[in-house]
Amino acid sequence: MHGEVVSVTKLSPQMVRVVLGGGELADFVDCEDTDAYVNCFFLPDGAPYEVPFDEPTIRGLPREVRPFPRRITVRRWDPTRQELTLDIAAHGDVGYAGRWALNAVPGDRLQFRGPGGGYRPHEEADSYLFIGDESALPAIAASAEAVPAGRPVVIVAEVEDAAGELALESPGELEVIWVHRAGRHDDLDNLLADAVRGLPRPSGLVDAFVHGEAASIREVRRVLLAEGIVAPERLSCSPYWRRGHNDEQWRSIKAAWVREVEAEPIVVR
């Protein structure tokens, strides 16, 4: 399926909002999950084809001209206008997805597969904890908007600096703690975990969504489980990307990484 860029908005220096419409979006079937994502195909420079393309045919081309798949969260689907909103992190002059978003203009086309997903805030939870970096902010924002009214929601979000902070809304009692990377290049893996350690302990059933950079969320997972803040069955946690690896490199080792993290013995204090 493909859509055409309707608008491009720079939400922050690191985050670009792209709204797609037209194309085949009349056939888009939304899913109920607030972390729903589409698998987008980004074309390398000089690709000898354009969107829309026939996937099986393209699969037979040499690797260097095949599209590069990247998962991007459905920030919003508007069924009336048949428009799909994607918020894409731009991280300098690298990355097919990031660079595409930075350079996107109305009329550009994007082909994708999906959506898939796996999380929605648990209706019965007493409070919600949403943690991650820019890559997870679209899912965190959509999740915060979907909690029952009046319940406490704490978001701990890592961004570059104050300019990276986004407006977040929730029908719940929302508290947002922003963690800044700028000037903190010594121990990036622990920025989010340190902020989580400092949180007042929530009571009752806590539902947590923790996604983003692999090493960072591994540290957060350790804190949440070791401190008994979240029960393992109420923790949705997965590594979206890995520092120093592009998506192809990361996907080739991701399953082994996840197995290792899940096998880690956690002693509850």
Ligand SMILES: Cc1cc2nc3c(=O)[nH]c(=O)nc-3n(C[C@H](O)[C@H](O)[C@H](O)COP(=O)(O)OP(=O)(O)OC[C@H]3O[C@@H](n4cnc5c(N)ncnc54)[C@H](O)[C@@H]3O)c2cc1C
């Ligand atoms: C289910 C799911 C949903 C996702 N939803 C979103 C989303 O809504 N928006 C979004 O922006 N990302 C999202 N991501 C993450 C995104 O797919 C990856 O970050 C992807 O690697 C970006 O591709 P790229 O082509 O820009 O960079 P790549 O070519 O994969 O990587 C190039 C370089 O940039 C680094 N890099 C990759 N991502 C980031 C980042 N976020 N910040 C800093 N450096 C980075 C890499 O480590 C590498 O060094 C999601 C991932 C998953 C699994």
